[in-house]
Amino acid sequence: xxxxDSRSAGRRWRHLRARARQRRRRFVVELPLLVGMMLVWGALxxxxxxxxxxxGLVISMGIVSLFRLPPVKLTGRFNVWWxxxxxVRFVGExxxxxxxxxxxxxxxxxRVRSAVVAVQLRAREDLMMTATGHTMTLIPxxxxxxxxxxxxxxxMHVLNQSGPDSAERFRRHVLDTEKLIIRIIGTPEExxxxxxxxxxxxxxxxxxxxxxDRPRAGxxxxxxxxxxxxxxxxxxxxxxxxxxxxxxxxxxxxxxGGPGRKxxx
Amino acid sequence: MILxxxxxxxxxxxxxxxxxxxxxxxxxxxxxxxxxxxDVLLAIIMAALCVDMAVNHHLNHMAFVVVACVVGFIGTVxxxxxxxxxxxx
Amino acid sequence: xxxxxxxxxLRDVTTAVFLVVGSLMSLTAxxxxxxxxxxxxxxxxxxxxxxxxxxxxxxxxxxQIGSWSAVPVLVLAWLLQLVTAPVSAHMVGRAGYRxxxxxxxxxxNDDLGAVVEQSAERxxxxxxxxxxxxxxxx
Numbered sequence: 001x002x003x004x005d006s007r008s009a010g011r012r013w014r015h016l017r018a019r020a021r022q023r024r025r026r027f028v029v030e031l032p033l034l035v036g037m038m039l040v041w042g043a044l045x046x047x048x049x050x051x052x053x054x055x056g057l058v059i060s061m062g063i064v065s066l067f068r069l070p071p072v073k074l075t076g077r078f079n080v081w082w083x084x085x086x087x088v089r090f091v092g093e094x095x096x097x098x099x100x101x102x103x104x105x106x107x108x109x110x111r112v113r114s115a116v117v118a119v120q121l122r123a124r125e126d127l128m129m130t131a132t133g134h135t136m137t138l139i140p141x142x143x144x145x146x147x148x149x150x151x152x153x154x155x156m157h158v159l160n161q162s163g164p165d166s167a168e169r170f171r172r173h174v175l176d177t178e179k180l181i182i183r184i185i186g187t188p189e190e191x192x193x194x195x196x197x198x199x200x201x202x203x204x205x206x207x208x209x210x211x212x213d214r215p216r217a218g219x220x221x222x223x224x225x226x227x228x229x230x231x232x233x234x235x236x237x238x239x240x241x242x243x244x245x246x247x248x249x250x251x252x253x254x255x256x257g258g259p260g261r262k263x264x265x
Numbered sequence: 266m267i268l269x270x271x272x273x274x275x276x277x278x279x280x281x282x283x284x285x286x287x288x289x290x291x292x293x294x295x296x297x298x299x300x301x302x303x304d305v306l307l308a309i310i311m312a313a314l315c316v317d318m319a320v321n322h323h324l325n326h327m328a329f330v331v332v333a334c335v336v337g338f339i340g341t342v343x344x345x346x347x348x349x350x351x352x353x354x
Numbered sequence: 355x356x357x358x359x360x361x362x363x364l365r366d367v368t369t370a371v372f373l374v375v376g377s378l379m380s381l382t383a384x385x386x387x388x389x390x391x392x393x394x395x396x397x398x399x400x401x402x403x404x405x406x407x408x409x410x411x412x413x414x415x416x417x418q419i420g421s422w423s424a425v426p427v428l429v430l431a432w433l434l435q436l437v438t439a440p441v442s443a444h445m446v447g448r449a450g451y452r453x454x455x456x457x458x459x460x461x462x463n464d465d466l467g468a469v470v471e472q473s474a475e476r477x478x479x480x481x482x483x484x485x486x487x488x489x490x491x492x
Binding site (some may be wrong): 276300 | 366367369370371372373374376377378380381383384385387388393396397400401404407408411412414415417418419424427428430431434435438439441442445446448449450452453
Binding site (some may be wrong): 039040042043044046048091094095097098101102105106109111112113114115116117118133134137138139141142144145146155157159161162163164167208210 | 386390394439440443
């Protein structure tokens with residue numbers, strides 16, 4: 001009797017401990033967000049006194065508990081040196097590209113040609129894909145039209161393209177940007193892969209065949225096969241990913257897996 | 266002195282930009298073009314406020330600049346979502 | 355700082371350059387909006403040069419205010435723009451692509467066309483015909 005009591009009490013105690021631990025872990029996960037929001041509050045008032053900051057902390061805790069969001073899975077890594085490299089490179093690229101857009105708008109104007117290019121990334125997590133797509137969108141001359149989360153593909157609209165050569169150059173640019181972001185916040189496996197690539201022991205991800213390069217007949221055929229059987233599950237990676245022979249129609253459907261549809265659920 | 270000159274040049278550039286954007290706003294064939302034209306117009310207003318703050322050494326418009334960023338964003342996203350959804354259903 | 359007067363002049367000259375170039379970026383956006391041929395290429399001109407433009411203008415404000423307490427709110431304004439501009443660009447671009455606002459003749463390459471067409475076909479089939487087989491569920 002007493003042993004059963006103590007056992008159930010022990011179980012309850014363990015249960016409470018586990019819940020407290022869970023709550024503490026969630027608090028640790030959300031701590032950077034809370035501190036960030038507190039600093040935003042301080043910046044908005046331009047007042048960094050303790051009272052104002054504590055009030056900001058209270059407000060941000062209220063917001064975090066009222067509007068619950070799934071926590072962002074960080075990798076726990078942050079490389080300060082590569083972050084500095086990234087910032088310098090980013091500002092430089094934005095500057096150069098801004099003047100390029102000015103030049104193109106004056107020089108070509110209505111005759112400018114663009115392209116939609118699919119880029120196969122190395123990483124498949126939401127965080128890395130978002131960071132890469134976001135950075136590329138901020139640099140003038142390219143923006144993300146569609147995302148395929150299942151296969152890790154970004155479909156980007158690129159300004160002033162002339163053909164396959166410029167598409168290849170653009171893809172290399174995106175992959176370089178991703179490489180830099182992986183070096184800052186990527187998982188250790190991704191970092192290892194990037195190192196292997198630099199040492200020549202691994203290849204960058206295989207890119208899908210450009211639509212412009214694909215023969216018309218083959219395109220129609222692959223579309224038909226894609227409709228009957230070749231479709232994989234759009235959310236989880238499908239076995240045909242990165243296989244250039246099967247091309248885009250075999251991939252997941254960005255209309256379903258894209259960020260625009262997700263939040264309707 | 267040099268600041269006043271710069272402010273005049275910047276003001277001219279910004280006014281010209283606003284006129285061009287308003288032309289696009291009137292001509293824009295679709296609602297999406299008008300939405301981004303409004304976004305650009307808002308950005309030009311923000312730029313004008315920044316010029317004023319720099320020349321007259323104050324921070325009074327900072328709250329407006331911060332809020333305008335967010336409001337313009339919400340407006341554009343709402344319009345584009347509305348356009349996409351109407352086609353899909 | 356050998357001479358405070360020289361320092362002030364240098365600061366004013368930098369501010370002036372920032373102001374003019376920052377406004378030039380707004381003009382870039384406007385010219386691009388007017389001259390580019392379709393919605394998608396106009397998007398490039400509309401949203402992106404403003405990132406650099408606002409950075410330069412906020413830098414000019416920071417130089418003229420000349421105190422560190424003003425910097426956080428300026429950084430905040432720029433970061434907010436960094437976060438919001440790509441999202442609205444993506445939303446508008448996606449809506450434009452789906453509603454056929456882009457002119458195909460302006461594209462030299464379109465990797466997405468086949469994918470979107472296919473998903474639209476499937477949606478049509480689901481709406482009218484017998485219930486289509488869900489991909490990946492059977």
